[in-house]
Each structure stands twice: as structure tokens, then as C-alpha cells.
Amino acid sequence: MAEVKLMHVAKSYEKGPRVIRDVNITVKDREFLVLVGPSGCGKSTLLRMIAGLEEISEGDLLIDGQRVNDVPPKDRDIAMVFQNYALYPHMTVFENMAFGLKLAGLPKNEIRQRVDRATKMLEIEALLDRKPKDMSGGQRQRVAIGRAIVRNPKVFLFDEPLSNLDAKLRGQTRIELQKLHRELNATIIYVTHDQVEAMTLGDRIVVLRDGDVVQQDTPINLYDRPATQFVAGFIGSPPMNFIPGHISQDSPIRFISTGGQVQIELVNVPQADRLLPYKGQPITLGIRAEHISDQPVFAQNVHRxxxxxxxxxxxGNETLVYCLLNNGQLIARLAAGYLAPFGQQxxxxxxxxxxxxxxxxxxLTI
Structure with missing residues (x-):
């Protein structure tokens, strides 16, 4: 497989602003890298630039150490799986998967071997004679993935491949993609706006916003140590609770929310020393739903x-409780079966x- 390196890559259209700005990413050989972010952040544009379907305005794209900015898509040894499957409707599964290999002039027996291997891997052997109209969305997506596998490319590119599937099928297909990555030992770059997909699939995640890389790290580091409030709110479900307020100027220092409903003494928080320079200044406190309980179970360092x-x-397995604060809402993830009357304090x-x-x-994180 291959290493993919983007060095100061930017994209702009004629008479328009940059849609991708100074992106630097190194995708390691055999890594599963996920590009994630809200709609319009530039993740699909970046993937199309890697594929050669969009020109690179500035910077360099290297695959296995070779600069490929001006190399045609067909010569980059990349296979791309699209959101809408892009299967030929008049061809059978076998013909769809074999089409690119026939154009490349491969012998018939090798084409058959490659298609057989891919269909067994994806468990679609029984579909070889069917046409796309006779298959479900999940089956069509497997065929699209199989068509990429038979090419034995250096790099696989996936552009939101599960977005057209229902919730149950998305979960099943995520597991299949994990298995597929292990079996192929492939370099995969995967685009999604779904942070659950990103967290469960990626060895590493790149979070994009408005054409910029906000943070790139392992899923657990993004979750536990977000670099910005945007990342903290985007990664995790339900999203992190944010409470705007300020740091008091008296001692010991306290966080006081806007409206004064939340007041927390900060002497024993891990960031206490870093918060001292912010006395009298506005800041935002963030806390995840699972770090709020209806019992003081967090040893000594708790705030009631x-x-x-x-x-x-x-x-079923948990209860999400939505609570009113005078400056917003607080979500707590509590034990299954938790009950309390609405409107009760x-x-x-x-x-x-x-x-x-x-x-x-x-x-930015303090």
C-alpha cells in the first residue's frame, strides 16, 4: 500500500475565496484515516483532490513519495467508492466489478480470481448475476466496495459511503469495513459527517472546519483532549455541555455562569493554575453528559x-436527562430507569x- 502526504495544500475557484486552506496531513501506510466535519467544511473536496478529480491550487500531494499533482486520476493507483454507488445499471454485479479490469487488459482468469476473492470477502457471491435494480442499498454498496477491491490499488478513498443506508445497516456495514481494513491491510481515507462513524472506524481522525484542519489525533484523544470548543462539541453524542460564564477576581477563584446559577470553586480542578490569568475574563465551561451523575460518585472532587x-x-440501557439552566440546557447521562417529575428541582x-x-x-482549550 502507500503513504499519502498533503503539504500546504489549498484549493480556490476562480474569483472565489479559498475552500481549502493550507492543509498538512500525512496518512501513514496502511492507516485508516477519517476526514470529518460539518457539511461544507471541504472534506469531500479534499478527497477529490487526492483522487485527481479536483485540481490542487497550491501545495503538493505525494503518494509513496512521488508528487502526483499533475498525474491523471487513472494513473494514481487509487480506487474511490462514492456515496451514490455509481454502478452501471445495465450490467450485472460481475460485469460491474470486472469492467475496470477488462479496460486494463487483464486476462480473463485473473479477472475471475479477483472478483471471486472480493465477493467472498464481502459475502455477495450469490449476487453475481443480479443487476443493481434487483438489490438493496446495502448490497449495492458492497458491490461498489468490491469494484474498488478488485483493482488492488495503493489507496482506497471512501466518500460518505454509508449515508444512503438505514441506521441498522450503517452499523453492520461499519463492522464490515473494520474487518475489510484488517484483511486488506490497506491505506484508507474515509470522508463522513457522522462523528459516530469517525470514532468507530478511524485509526486517526482529522476534524475540518471551513477548509481548515482544526485538530488531527486518535479518536480517544479527540474525545478526551479536544483542542477547541468546536471539536469538543462535534465529537461525542450527546454533544458536550457548554456553560458560558467568567472567572471571578476574588480568591479562591471560581467559575460563575452567566446569570449566576452555576458557581464552582476551581482550586482543585486540574486546570487551576492555567485559569489564574483569566481572572475577570469570559470563558466557557464544558462537561460531557457521562461526567454528571445523580449521586456523588466521583470521589471528592465534585460540584453539586x-x-x-x-x-x-x-x-433502555441509559437515561438522558435534559435540565434547565438560566443560560441554557444541561444534558446528563444517568442510569437506566432514572425517573423524576418534569419541572422538579x-x-x-x-x-x-x-x-x-x-x-x-x-x-481554544485552556
Whole structure:
């Protein structure tokens, strides 16, 4: 397989602003890298630039150490799987998977061997004589993936391949893609706007926003140590709770939310020393739903917060509790079966060891 390196890559259209700005990413050989971000952030454009379907305005793209900016797509040894499958409707599964190999002039027996190997890997041997109209969305997506596999490319590119599938099938196909990566030992670059896909599939994740790389790291590091408030809110479900406020000027220092409903003494939080220069300044406190409990179970470093319950979602294995604050909403992930009357005031306990703090103006983590 291959290493893919983007060095100061940028993209702009005529008389328009840059849609990709100074991107630097190294995809290691055999790595599963996920590009994630909201719609319009540039992730699909970046993937198309790697594939050669979009020109690179500035910077260099290297595959296995070779600069390929001006190399035609067909000569980059890359296979791409699209969101809409892009299968030929008049061809059978076998013909769709074999088409590119026939154009390359491969012998018939080698074409058959490659198609047989891919169909067994994807468990679609029984579909070889079917046409796309006779298959489900999940089956069509497997065929599209199989068509990429038979080419034995250096790099696989996936552009939101699961977005047309229902929730159950997306879950099943994510597992199949994990297995496929292990079996192929392939370099894969995968684009999605779904942070669950990103967290479960990627060896490493690149978070994009408005054409810029905001952070690139392993899934667990992105979740536990987000570099910005945007990353903290984008990665994780439900999203991280954000409470705007400021740092008090008195001692010991405290975080005081806008409206004053939340007041937390900060002496024992891990970031205490870093928060001292922010006395009197606005900041945002972040806390994930699973770090809030209805019992003081977080040893000594807890904050008791009275809240009013607005709504409860019983998920079976857990309960999501939505609480009113005078400056917004707080979501807590509590044990299954938790019940409390709507509108009732209850005490929740915040694990101060798990709090995050962000600069109000820049959104950077403190």
C-alpha cells in the first residue's frame, strides 16, 4: 500500500475565496484515516483532490513519495467508492466489478480470481448475476466496495459511503469495513459527517472546519483532549455541555455562569493554575453528559448543582436527562430507569476532574 502526504495544500475557484486552506496531513501506510466535519467544511473536496478529480491550487500531494499533482486520476493507483454507488445499471454485479479490469487488459482468469476473492470477502457471491435494480442499498454498496477491491490499488478513498443506508445497516456495514481494513491491510481515507462513524472506524481522525484542519489525533484523544470548543462539541453524542460564564477576581477563584446559577470553586480542578490569568475574563465551561451523575460518585472532587428537569429520554440501557439552566440546557447521562417529575428541582453532581475550559473569543482549550 502507500503513504499519502498533503503539504500546504489549498484549493480556490476562480474569483472565489479559498475552500481549502493550507492543509498538512500525512496518512501513514496502511492507516485508516477519517476526514470529518460539518457539511461544507471541504472534506469531500479534499478527497477529490487526492483522487485527481479536483485540481490542487497550491501545495503538493505525494503518494509513496512521488508528487502526483499533475498525474491523471487513472494513473494514481487509487480506487474511490462514492456515496451514490455509481454502478452501471445495465450490467450485472460481475460485469460491474470486472469492467475496470477488462479496460486494463487483464486476462480473463485473473479477472475471475479477483472478483471471486472480493465477493467472498464481502459475502455477495450469490449476487453475481443480479443487476443493481434487483438489490438493496446495502448490497449495492458492497458491490461498489468490491469494484474498488478488485483493482488492488495503493489507496482506497471512501466518500460518505454509508449515508444512503438505514441506521441498522450503517452499523453492520461499519463492522464490515473494520474487518475489510484488517484483511486488506490497506491505506484508507474515509470522508463522513457522522462523528459516530469517525470514532468507530478511524485509526486517526482529522476534524475540518471551513477548509481548515482544526485538530488531527486518535479518536480517544479527540474525545478526551479536544483542542477547541468546536471539536469538543462535534465529537461525542450527546454533544458536550457548554456553560458560558467568567472567572471571578476574588480568591479562591471560581467559575460563575452567566446569570449566576452555576458557581464552582476551581482550586482543585486540574486546570487551576492555567485559569489564574483569566481572572475577570469570559470563558466557557464544558462537561460531557457521562461526567454528571445523580449521586456523588466521583470521589471528592465534585460540584453539586441544583437543576430543573425539562425532559427525560429513556434509552433502555441509559437515561438522558435534559435540565434547565438560566443560560441554557444541561444534558446528563444517568442510569437506566432514572425517573423524576418534569419541572422538579433535583441535585446533580459534576465531576470536576473531567471539566474543560475554553477561551470565549477564540474557542481554544485552556
Amino acid at each position: 448543582q441544583p437543576v430543573t428537569i425539562e425532559a427525560i429520554e429513556n434509552m 433535583v441535585d446533580l453532581f459534576v465531576n470536576l476532574d473531567k471539566c474543560h475550559f475554553f477561551e470565549a473569543q477564540t474557542g
